Amino acid sequence: MLEAIGTLNLAVALHLLAQLGAAIRVLARPDKPPAVRAGWLVLIFSVPVAGVILYLLVGETRLNFRIARRQRKTLDALPPPREIPFEVVPEAWRPAFARAASVNGYAISRATQPRLLVPAETQIDALLADIEAARDSVHIISYIWLDDPVGRALAQALTRAAKRGIKVCVLVDGLGARKFIRTPVWAAMRAAGVQTGVAFPFHWPLFKLATSRIDLRNHRKLAVIDARVAYIGSRNIAAPEFEIKARFAPWTDTMLRLEGPVVAQHAHIFASDWMTHTGHALPPETAPAPPDPPGAPAICFASGPMLDTRAIPDVFGAAIGAANTSLTLSTPYFVPGEGLDAALRAAARRGVHVRLIVPRRNDSRFVGFASRSYYPALIAAGVEIFEHGPGILHAKTLLADDHALILGSANLDRRSYELNYEACILMSDPELARDLAAAQETWIGQSIHVDRQSLAGWSVLRRLMNNLISILAPVL
Numbered sequence: 001m002l003e004a005i006g007t008l009n010l011a012v013a014l015h016l017l018a019q020l021g022a023a024i025r026v027l028a029r030p031d032k033p034p035a036v037r038a039g040w041l042v043l044i045f046s047v048p049v050a051g052v053i054l055y056l057l058v059g060e061t062r063l064n065f066r067i068a069r070r071q072r073k074t075l076d077a078l079p080p081p082r083e084i085p086f087e088v089v090p091e092a093w094r095p096a097f098a099r100a101a102s103v104n105g106y107a108i109s110r111a112t113q114p115r116l117l118v119p120a121e122t123q124i125d126a127l128l129a130d131i132e133a134a135r136d137s138v139h140i141i142s143y144i145w146l147d148d149p150v151g152r153a154l155a156q157a158l159t160r161a162a163k164r165g166i167k168v169c170v171l172v173d174g175l176g177a178r179k180f181i182r183t184p185v186w187a188a189m190r191a192a193g194v195q196t197g198v199a200f201p202f203h204w205p206l207f208k209l210a211t212s213r214i215d216l217r218n219h220r221k222l223a224v225i226d227a228r229v230a231y232i233g234s235r236n237i238a239a240p241e242f243e244i245k246a247r248f249a250p251w252t253d254t255m256l257r258l259e260g261p262v263v264a265q266h267a268h269i270f271a272s273d274w275m276t277h278t279g280h281a282l283p284p285e286t287a288p289a290p291p292d293p294p295g296a297p298a299i300c301f302a303s304g305p306m307l308d309t310r311a312i313p314d315v316f317g318a319a320i321g322a323a324n325t326s327l328t329l330s331t332p333y334f335v336p337g338e339g340l341d342a343a344l345r346a347a348a349r350r351g352v353h354v355r356l357i358v359p360r361r362n363d364s365r366f367v368g369f370a371s372r373s374y375y376p377a378l379i380a381a382g383v384e385i386f387e388h389g390p391g392i393l394h395a396k397t398l399l400a401d402d403h404a405l406i407l408g409s410a411n412l413d414r415r416s417y418e419l420n421y422e423a424c425i426l427m428s429d430p431e432l433a434r435d436l437a438a439a440q441e442t443w444i445g446q447s448i449h450v451d452r453q454s455l456a457g458w459s460v461l462r463r464l465m466n467n468l469i470s471i472l473a474p475v476l
Contacts, residue, residue, distance in 0.1 A: 015052075019044055022052045042471065059233055079234045089297045096318035100426045103301040104266075110295030111427060112260035116435040117233075118241045118442075123255040124150055130257075131157045131226045131300040137167045138269045139224045141423075143217065143409070144176035144236035146244065147183045151237050155185045158459055162193035165300075169275055169282065173218045174201040176236070199421075216305060218273065219420035221255075221409050222266055230258045230266035231299070231460035232425050233354050233407055234396050248363045248389040254439065256407050256425065256432075258298070258378035265300040269423055272302075302419035305409070312410045312417050315426060316398060317343050322350045323400040328440050330357040330388075333364065333411040334371040339414060341374055348382035355441050360389040367413065367471055373470030376455055386447035393443055396424075402437065403430045416444075 011137060026040045044051040089097045089108060097108055131138055131154075140162055147149050162168045168191070172181065180186055181198060190196055199218035223231040234257035240250040243393040258266075274282045303311035313336075320343040327347055334356070336344070348354040356378070362368035375385055396407040408424025410416040448454075 008031060011292050012308040013165060015049065017278055018052045022055045026055070039471065061378060079224060082279070090428055092322045092324065096315060096322055096426060097297070097299055099318050100299045100315045102302040103308045106265050106299055108299050109262040109265060110260050110404045111258045111262040111298035112295035113258070113425070114296065114429060114432045115257040116432060117438065119256040119437045120253070123253070126151065126257055127223060127231060128153065128157050130229050131161055134161055134166050136226045136345045139169045139267070141171045141218065141220045141222050141270060141273060142237045143173045143219045144238055145172050145180045146238040147180050147185055148239045148243055150239040151180060152185055154237055154289070158194050159189050159192040159381070162360050167350050169274055171196070171199055171277060173220070174198045177219055178398060179200050199277040201275065201393045207267070215419060215469060217420050219274070219416070220269070220423040222269065222271055226264060227267050227464040228259060228263060232256050232258070232266065232423060234394050234409055245363050248361060251377070252391060252392045252443070254395040254397060254407060260295045262298040262300065263273060268304045273421070296427055296432065298425060298427040300423065300425050302421070302423045304314055305419065309418040311417040312422060313337060313339055316340060316406065316412065319400055319404060319426070320347050321345060321397055322404070323375040325346055325401050326353045327400045328355040328357070330440065330443060331394050331412045331462055332359050332362065332392055332394045333367050333413045334374070335360050337414065338375070344383055345378060345381035352409050352443060354383045355386065355388045355444070356391060357388055357440065358381060359392045360448060361392070362454055363392060369466050369469035373466040375450060379450070379452060379455065385450040387442050387450055388443050388447040397436060397440065399436050399440060403433045404428050405433055405436055
């Protein structure tokens with residue numbers, strides 16, 4: 001009996017030491033904001049054993065040493081794209097453009113012939129047409145690639161391109177495309193001469209825990225054809241039916257097709273990822289451009305661990321702060337953190353018409369609960385909230401004052417801020433803004449307006465669940 005008590009006391013003492021060690025680590029990390037530190041401390045001390053284990057597994061952003069070394073070397077080796085005068089940007093928006101420029105060292109560029117592609121079939125049709133017309137190269141990054149009609153159609157187009165001598169490079173994420181890279185379709189692409197790479201392979205995940213986090217992902221979606229045409233947005237290589245999560249279908253996305261000097265920034269992002277994850281050199285191609293090119297002011301910003309974990313909230317925050325009359329955002333995962341939450345409420349209180357569009361049903365229950373914990377304060381400040389259905393509105397968009405906009409792969413949550421590699425574009429273009437405004441109005445027309453009366457109908461249990469899960473928002 002005494003021996004058993006002694007063993008128990010030793011186990012308790014060791015557990016307390018582990019908790020204290022983890023807590024000291026949380027407090028000592030310079031990259032943790034106060035809310036994140038508080039969230040982890042609550043989890044470590046309130047959930048025996050599991051709290052410490054969770055912090056060791058996912059509490060810190062640890063990148064595989066080999067990948068980290070390649071990433072540093074790659075970014076140093078690639079030349080930055082050309083720049084245009086800062087004065088082309090409207091004065092109110094210069095802080096947002098300046099913050100975006102600081103992320104990757106890019107300067108403000110120009111985009112020509114922008115086309116916002118919203119219906120799913122137009123997105124893939126446009127991309128397939130550009131691949132068929134390619135003369136030199138096709139470069140594609142996608143987080144998810146499914147073996148469905150869309151995935152196979154794109155793979156066949158890339159196979160045909162490779163067979164006619166086009167240099168085709170495809171990079172996918174090891175988790176998002178884990179099933180596709182084992183299919184005959186993937187093998188056929190490789191056999192035809194398509195060069196392939198996998199970012200963060202998902203083999204032996206438990207073994208990888210010793211060297212890095214296993215939930216770091218390349219979440220980017222972009223394509224570059226002949227260094228002349230670029231695509232960027234939220235669309236994965238998958239049909240809207242999204243068969244791996246079919247019960248949430250259809251998935252609604254946006255893609256932006258661009259030409260002009262800004263394409264060089266997309267090419268730079270692809271080359272950086274390709275060289276980092278494959279180790280193969282791929283100097284970015286640059287299409288010739290006139291000394292003073294036409295087009296709308298535009299700049300890409302690509303964030304991620306070891307790059308700039310404040311890029312997404314800072315650029316979005318600067319854009320929100322610059323809005324003068326109207327602001328509409330859409331995101332499938334809304335856990336914005338204190339900064340963006342306060343910025344949205346401040347914008348509404350100073351008279352900006354602020355609207356937020358989120359899915360009615362979220363494929364992540366935890367995110368759905370956490371998102372709704374922000375509703376009462378936002379609505380009290382004057383923000384209009386719309387829950388979209390049917391399916392999942394997966395488009396990540398910001399439109400302000402009918403001319404400035406952000407599109408890309410980043411959600412408004414901590415995962416996009418700190419853990420995912422994301423790619424977005426900031427532009428000032430009234431014509432493109434009108435197209436985005438039309439899409440957002442369509443989404444709002446398919447939505448339920450959540451107002452004070454809606455909140456009054458929430459049960460006590462629902463409110464408690466929202467607020468309970470929101471405590472974990474800093475660590476979601």
